[in-house]
Amino acid sequence: MTKTTALVFGYNKYAHEIVANVVDRYKCVKIYSLHEEDVEKSGGRVEVFDLSDEWLEVHKEVDIENSMAFCLLEENAQNIFLTISLRANFKNLKIIALASNNENANKLKMAGANKVIAIVETTSDIITNMLEKPISSKILHSILYEESELKIAQIKIDKESHFKNEQLTSVDWTRYNGIIVLSVMHKDMKSEFIYSSKAKNHIIQEGDILIIVGYEADIAEFEKRIGSKRYVNWSHWSW
Amino acid sequence: MLKHQILEFAYYLDASKSYQKSKHFFYSILEDDKNRYKKYIDIFMITLIFISVSVLIREVKFHVNDYLMFFSNYIISFIFFVEYMLRLWVNSSVSKIIVTHAEHDTFLHREVNLAKAFKQILKVKLNYMISPKAIIDLLAILPFFHQLRLLRIFILFRVFKLFRYAKSFQTLSSVLAAKKFEFLTLGIFASVVIFVSSVLIYVMEANNPASSVNTLFQAFYWSIVTISTVGYGDITPVTAEGRFVAILVIVAGMAVLAFTTSLFVSAFTEKLDEIREMKTIEDVSKLKRFYLICGYEKISREVAKKLSIKDSSIIIMDDDQGRIEMAKKDGYTALHYNPGRVESYEKLNIDIDRQIKAVLCLREDDIENVYAALTIRSINKDVFILSLLMSDTNRKKLDFAGIDKIVYPQELVGLITKEIVGKPVAFEVIHELRSENLDVKIDELSITQHIVDNFPTVGDLGNKDFQIVLLGINKYNNDRFFFNPIDTTLLEAGDYLLVVGYEILILEFEKYLRTRVRDD
Numbered sequence: 164m165t166k167t168t169a170l171v172f173g174y175n176k177y178a179h180e181i182v183a184n185v186v187d188r189y190k191c192v193k194i195y196s197l198h199e200e201d202v203e204k205s206g207g208r209v210e211v212f213d214l215s216d217e218w219l220e221v222h223k224e225v226d227i228e229n230s231m232a233f234c235l236l237e238e239n240a241q242n243i244f245l246t247i248s249l250r251a252n253f254k255n256l257k258i259i260a261l262a263s264n265n266e267n268a269n270k271l272k273m274a275g276a277n278k279v280i281a282i283v284e285t286t287s288d289i290i291t292n293m294l295e296k297p298i299s300s301k302i303l304h305s306i307l308y309e310e311s312e313l314k315i316a317q318i319k320i321d322k323e324s325h326f327k328n329e330q331l332t333s334v335d336w337t338r339y340n341g342i343i344v345l346s347v348m349h350k351d352m353k354s355e356f357i358y359s360s361k362a363k364n365h366i367i368q369e370g371d372i373l374i375i376v377g378y379e380a381d382i383a384e385f386e387k388r389i390g391s392k393r394y395v396n397w398s399h400w401s402w
Numbered sequence: 403m404l405k406h407q408i409l410e411f412a413y414y415l416d417a418s419k420s421y422q423k424s425k426h427f428f429y430s431i432l433e434d435d436k437n438r439y440k441k442y443i444d445i446f447m448i449t450l451i452f453i454s455v456s457v458l459i460r461e462v463k464f465h466v467n468d469y470l471m472f473f474s475n476y477i478i479s480f481i482f483f484v485e486y487m488l489r490l491w492v493n494s495s496v497s498k499i500i501v502t503h504a505e506h507d508t509f510l511h512r513e514v515n516l517a518k519a520f521k522q523i524l525k526v527k528l529n530y531m532i533s534p535k536a537i538i539d540l541l542a543i544l545p546f547f548h549q550l551r552l553l554r555i556f557i558l559f560r561v562f563k564l565f566r567y568a569k570s571f572q573t574l575s576s577v578l579a580a581k582k583f584e585f586l587t588l589g590i591f592a593s594v595v596i597f598v599s600s601v602l603i604y605v606m607e608a609n610n611p612a613s614s615v616n617t618l619f620q621a622f623y624w625s626i627v628t629i630s631t632v633g634y635g636d637i638t639p640v641t642a643e644g645r646f647v648a649i650l651v652i653v654a655g656m657a658v659l660a661f662t663t664s665l666f667v668s669a670f671t672e673k674l675d676e677i678r679e680m681k682t683i684e685d686v687s688k689l690k691r692f693y694l695i696c697g698y699e700k701i702s703r704e705v706a707k708k709l710s711i712k713d714s715s716i717i718i719m720d721d722d723q724g725r726i727e728m729a730k731k732d733g734y735t736a737l738h739y740n741p742g743r744v745e746s747y748e749k750l751n752i753d754i755d756r757q758i759k760a761v762l763c764l765r766e767d768d769i770e771n772v773y774a775a776l777t778i779r780s781i782n783k784d785v786f787i788l789s790l791l792m793s794d795t796n797r798k799k800l801d802f803a804g805i806d807k808i809v810y811p812q813e814l815v816g817l818i819t820k821e822i823v824g825k826p827v828a829f830e831v832i833h834e835l836r837s838e839n840l841d842v843k844i845d846e847l848s849i850t851q852h853i854v855d856n857f858p859t860v861g862d863l864g865n866k867d868f869q870i871v872l873l874g875i876n877k878y879n880n881d882r883f884f885f886n887p888i889d890t891t892l893l894e895a896g897d898y899l900l901v902v903g904y905e906i907l908i909l910e911f912e913k914y915l916r917t918r919v920r921d922d
Contacts, residue, residue, distance in 0.1 A: 176793075180816030185823050231823065259822060261815065264700065278826075280818055286811045287704035290788065292836055293807060294693065294760055295712055298876045298898050299844045302883055303832055308817040313885055315828040343871060343886050345902060346831050356842040356902070374831045376873065378885070 168193065168225050172245055173235030174201040174209050177261055181233055193225070197236070214244055218252045227253045234260040234276065239267045243274050250275025306376060316382050317348075318389070320371045325389040331365040342377030342385050405516055412500035429492040432485070435569075436687060436751070444567035447485070450478045451560045458557045474557075479543050482560075486539045494526045538562040573677055581669040588665060592629070592658050599625040599651040606643040613640045629655035682735060687751050692717050694758050696741035696774045697765030698725040701790060701811075705764060706734055714759075719746065742773035747781055754782040763789035763805070768796040772803045779804040835902060843905045844873070849897040853915050861889030863899075868911040870903035 169189040171178050174196040186192055194205070195212040202209050221227075232249055236242040239262070246260050260276035262268035268281040292300040305311040320327055326334065331347060346356050349371060365371075375382065415421050430437040457474040460466050466474075503519035530536055541559035565571045578585065604621035607613040614637045615621050624637045628651045639645045692715035695702050702718070706729070709716050718729040721740040729736035739746035741763070752758065761778050763771040771789045778787060789800055791810040800808050821829045835844040857863050865872050874885040878896030901908060 176812050177815055180812045181819045184816040184820035188820075188823055233819070259819060278822055280815055280822075282811055282815060283700045283704050285818065286701050286790075286809060286814060287708055288836065289814060290701075290705050290762070290764075290809055291708040291712070293788065293809075294709070294762075295714070296844070296846055298846050298883070299836075299900050302874065302876075302900060303836065303844070307821050307829065307832055315825065315832065317825055317827045341886060343873060345835075345871065348827050356904075372827055374828050376885070 167191065168230040170221070170225065170230055170232045171195065171235065172212070172233065173237065173242075173261075174198070174205060175235065175237055178233070178235045181235065189231070191225075197241070214241060214248065216248070218249070222252075227256050230256060232256055232258045234258060234271070239263060239270075243267070243270050246271055246276050247274035312378050313376065314379055314382060315345075315374065315376050318373045318375060318386060320367055320369055320373070320389075322369050324367075324369070326367045327369060329367050331367055341381035342375045344373050344375050346374045348372040348374070405514070408516060409500065409504055409514065412497040412504070415497035416495075416501045425492055425495075428488050432489055432492060435684075448564060448567050450481060451563055454478055454557050454560050478560075482539065482543045482563075486536075486543060489536070489539065490527065490530060493530045494523075496523050499523050499526070535566060538565070573680075577669050577673045577677075580673060581665055584665050588658070588661050591661070595651070595654045595658065596622070596625045596629060599629070599647060599654070602647045603639060603644055603651075606641055606647055607639055610641055610644075613644065614638070615644075625651060628652060629658060631655055631659060682737065683750055686717060686735065686737070689715050689717070689757060691715065691759045692757060693760055693762060694719060694741075694752075695762045695764055696720070697763065697767075697770065698722075698729045698736065699764065699766050701766065702762070702764035703728075703732065705762065706732070710734070742770070742777045744777055744781060747778075754778070754785050758785055760786040760788060763787065766790065766792055768792050768800065771805075772796070772799055775800070775803040775805050841904050841906070842902065843908065844900065844902050845905075845908050846876075847899040847901060847908075847912050847915065849878075849893050849895055849899065850916070851895040854893050854895050856918055857915065858893060859889060860887045860891040860893065863893075863915070865901065865903075865911060868903065868907045868914070870901050870907060870911050873900040873902055875899055 167190045169182075169185055169192045171182055171192060171194045174194060178194065182192060182194065194209045196202070196205075196209045197212065197214070199211055202211060234242050234246045234249070236245055242260060242262070246258060249256055249258060258276045259278045259280070260271040260274075262271050262279050262281045264283045265281050268279040268284075271279045289300070302313075306313050306315050347365065347367075349355065349365065349368075355365070375385065377385065431439050431443050434440060454474050457466055457470060461471075499522050500516070500519045503516070503522070504514045507514045531540070538559055541556050542563050544556040544559070565575065600618065600622040603615055603624060604618050607615040608617075608621070615624060620637060624639075627634050627637070628648060631652075639648050693709055695706055695716055695718050698706075698718050698720045706716050706718065710733075716734060718726070718734050718736040719739050719741045720726050720729070720736070721738070721742075723738060726736045726738045737746075737750065739750065747754070761775070763774045765771050765774070768791060771791075775787050775789055778785060783804075786807070787805045788807040788809065789803075789805045791797055791800055791808045794810060794812070797808060797810070818829075835842065860872065860875070863872070872887070874883050875887050875891065875893070876883050876898040878894055878898075883900075884891065901911070903911070
């Protein structure tokens, strides 16, 4: 299910970048800061919150079930406290948190964040890939982040899907209509690489998600042919 | 006429490329530590030295094979003679001195005075010949005249030649040379004590029939044995006066020993950092391809860790002692130099073109990164430079500094978040493929001419037999990526295959491509 509201906690450079990248995906983006001066700086766009809040205001204003929270406070301890506070109050809220490093990322996961981005590790991963595997790094970067013709998509197998009940490896996915299937996510939320021994004997079922790479037109054609649609699924996120 | 011919010849040699090249070659293999063949010459010479000494020892009590004697006396001496002459030749340039003098005189409209030039040549060559190393070289040749038995002992001078070839000896002598004044003071003090005590013990004991000190030499011998705290006991004072002198000498001996020990210790302690640094510089100059990381902070620490896991050589350079200590503690080769100064690269003697794979400016400070990048760009136009960007307002400045790749963490976080929000499963799959934690990997395989000869098209590769997905080909000639290429796509040397599969199967597939020969 697509979320309708983004709750961004923190008013800093990372928050700016994230808001700029996700603003199109939400009907409403609410930004909260711990500092009063940010309200003035942002021209009233930012609201003030307190870490001791019981979140009653937020609960009244926002449909929490359909919201995504971004915990982006610069102080690690405050960010962890914020995450744990949100989780304690809203069991079903999806939380993405920013951590300076892996150590804090683990703490944020323990505090209940669904997804954590560790800045130092992520940046160093990307730098290392750029140096050691420049071609794959360039291609994957363009597939994932840039407006290239080549796209990655996740397709959910529907009730009427063309491939339902077929064995996964009975179809030559590498040549199927110009698209390449990289992996399949089973109903039990385990992702398997297409050639893995488990995936080989897997019978495609309703609810499976195929991760495919291809040109936009080919993906659209693929969707049409198999009778399934691109899908955003949050339920695999565990916490 | 003769003068004219000498001048002509000097000009000819000075301008001759082949002469200068051969002179430079000999200079390089004899004197330049960076020359890769020098160590073989050194090992060869060290071997000759040990053969000579072994023959000398053997000869004392046993008969030595005539051929071996001939080899030791004549061949080795001849090789040492040739080496001596070559060193004398390459030490300075005779032709250059003559040409410089001639040019100088011509410029001043004077007749060329060759005598002055020869005087300078003589001075320069003599200066070399009387240097300790050259004297040892010369003495090492003397056993050639082995009929003179005394000259055989000069074989031992060959051992001193080891100083030339073993670096640790040179380090030792440089450490001791740094304390020249202190050692001189110690020498004078010890000499005075030995002289006074020798005379005193002689005066007190020589007339006593029970004493074994009868000559001044015996007194001198006793003083040395006592002051060094060896104390053989073959000569001992018997009179009360003599014993009193002995007490003084023993006390003075302890002072001399303590002084000597502390001198050695302090000399080495003071030079220890310098010695370590010299060793590091030497190690760095031997590295073939490495990443130079400028700055050691959070991100660079993580990058260094990841690169070293992949067996890449890395060198850390930072001007902050604390950060350098941290890098050393983490087990990296770390150099306490400022990456923003040309002098640093000159001192370290890094050949950027040959040795550096890429420069990573990873200070979490845009000003420092621009400074380091500009410095490196001023030395080398082509080396790949990657830099962190901490504030987007500085992006243009980094571009202008000639940085090839800019990494802006905030932008990355924004893009990643967008992808996580939009395609969480796909993001996870790609993220897992890129990470080192899973068996399934994305990898790049380079296409060689051998592969092209045996697998001319994509259809011939047989990647599916290895359970490998061919994501696409990066073509060498136009640097374009062709996704999911059809079977008839021709392969060319220099292309890269982008494959996804189990790491072990990718390795097998690569081995298969590189070793398999087409049957037809």
